[in-house]
Amino acid sequence: MTAKAATNTEQPASYSISELAREFDITTRAIRFYEDKGLLNPARRGQTRIYSPEDRVRLKLILRGKRLGFSLDESRAIIDMYDPAHGNVEQLQRLLQHIEQKRAQLNQQLRDIQSLMGELDEAEARARASLKHNIEN
Amino acid sequence: MTAKAATNTEQPASYSISELAREFDITTRAIRFYEDKGLLNPARRGQTRIYSPEDRVRLKLILRGKRLGFSLDESRAIIDMYDPAHGNVEQLQRLLQHIEQKRAQLNQQLRDIQSLMGELDEAEARARASLKHNIEN
DNA sequence: GTTGACGTTTACGTTAACGTAAACTCCTGC
């Protein structure tokens, strides 16, 4: 395995705002809005924003948060858990607490999803039964 | 097992709005709002709202939807899947499609949660390592 | 007979998360 083969999976070194908007099917306005709210911090070439692969990952995390019903503030809090910019002990303790809370919330969501899945099964069964009955008449 | 023993688990036959508000830790205003939006339809004694056990279940479903990041419209759509008031074949087909969509969404949320859980584990590990390091100094 | 506690309607206010539009800059192609 050569060094070249190891860096095989091609990946742009940077992205424009409209590239990201297209990829994730959101508007450029939304992306700028996330920056306003402190969730993104792209580099600038003159006035133009230039997004690094890391910025792109952060954007993915934001959108995942949205799918889970998190607010932007919550998503930022979660993203902040990743970088190790937490110097003192107290901050780290708070971070661990925060992680515990998120875990609890996610477990609740898991239970909610499982309940809902089961109920969707039943609803589907009823609908199919009702369909069968309607067709027989 | 007598008939009396079978109906053993005591359960109020009705609830006031403030009882429900207390139980679920929401305001009465929110409950009335859900009614405005067509998600609840409590009986009335004069002007006063009286909530049946079924109304209470619907409220629980609404709140579960909220925890999963659903809008009130989405929650209403889900709740509507339960009652078999769907007469004709076309409606039932649409219902089945709707159920499929919800299932897909829930599966996506499951994947999101699993990713996030894993990342929380890593974040916790890093935090604990960092803590250990800080204490050793 | 009035005072709370609880309920009601009506209406305006608020926050989050963008959408939409105007007016401008910069660069590229022809």
Add this chain to the structure above:
DNA sequence: GCAGGAGTTTACGTTAACGTAAACGTCAAC
């Protein structure tokens, strides 16, 4: 040398999901 396209800032508009407040009804308790 200018038209078009992509980017920018600034600012006002919009929707969902309630909060908050005012003004009122009702009923048991003192």
